Amino acid sequence: MEQTLQEIRSKALAALADVLTETELEVLRQSVFGKSGSLGLLLRGMGKLTPEERAAMGKIINETKAELEAAMGALRDTLQTEARERRFAAEALDVTEPGKNPLPKGALHPMTQTYRTIRDTLIGMGFTMFDGPEIEWDDNNFTLLNLPKDHPARDMQDTFYINEDVVLRTHTSPLEIRALQNLTPPFRLIMPGRVFRVDELDASHSPVFMQMEGFVVDKGLSMAHLKGTLETFIHALFGNDVQVRLRPSYFPFTEPSAEVDMSCTICGGTGAGCRVCKGTGWIEILGCGMTNPHELKNCGLDPNEWSAFAFGVGVDRVTSLKYGITDIRHQYENDARFLRQF
Ligand code: DAH
Secondary structure, three states, X not given: OHHHHXXXXXXXXXXXXXXXXXXXXXXXXXXXXXXXXXXHHHHHHHHHOOHHHHHHHHHHHHHHHHHHHHHHHHHHHHHHHHHHHHHHHHHOOOOOOOOOOOOOOOOOOHHHHHHHHHHHHHHHOOOEEOXXXXXXXXXXXXXXXXXXXXXXXXXXXXXXXXXXXXXXXXXXXXXXXXXXXXXXXXXXXXXXXXXXXXXXXXXXXXXXXXXXXEEEEEXXXXXXXXXXXXXXXXXXXXXXXXXXXXXXXXXXXXXXXXXXXXXXXXXXXXXXXXXXOOOOOEEEEEEEEEEOHHHHHHOOOOOOOOEEEEEEEEHHHHHHHHHXXXXXXXXXXXXXXXXXXX
């Protein structure tokens, strides 16, 4: 009997060496420990033994059983670990691998690109954002900006009136009034937004367009600060080779006022046969000036103590210049064939 046990043991250990899968292992385990397995058959013969022999035999059988169980258990662990590793390897995913059918990549609207370039340049110079409503008091849009009801310059801007006191803002300048009334100087502000004018939609006009107001209030400001600020973001938009000049102009809310020209980016400033600058070599890009003392006084600031400068940029106009867009309507219609070019 003991010899049979040794045979069962060595056979099982030999078979174990050939087992490659958990299924094979289970078959082997059944053939030893199962109901009609080899050990079971052996145990059935125990009845014929004397009590002493049975005790001795029982001890060896238990030892062998434990040994085989341990060997099978160890092999099961190894097989399971290997199987898990194989599965992990098969399921591994390289998330950095480029997609097989990459989705077409979107881009920012050209006007947004222009706006962000100006915005980020000014933020780098210590400006912060300031916002206000599109429906505005006539007072903020005109009167407090030094444009009283009978002022002839009101005609410069064809206004959508909601009633006698309320308008769709015709420019972002009323944000200057809101800033002066709500903030404590000194401050440097960027104030972008939609503005509205009674205009037929055509290649160069739109009843709604986008402006961006710059407004700086501090002590001892001069035209030099204004020009330096303008030059910095004009260079950020059009490159450092572009020349910037200030030309005397008139706005009720600035004194002195200037229109800002940059050297034509199409002909390089020579003007020779250039349709974009009409032969002048210069392109007008924005209006600006030193804030009129009346405006400061209207908002309770002493113009002898405080100075300010401001500028208003047409974001769509600058975008047209930057990208050579000849029809402003493209920027508002969002035709994908147009937008895809940016
Ligand atoms: N608000 C003016 C307009 O829409 C633009 C402008 C000119 C704004 C001069 C300013 C400025 O702040 O100083 O026509």
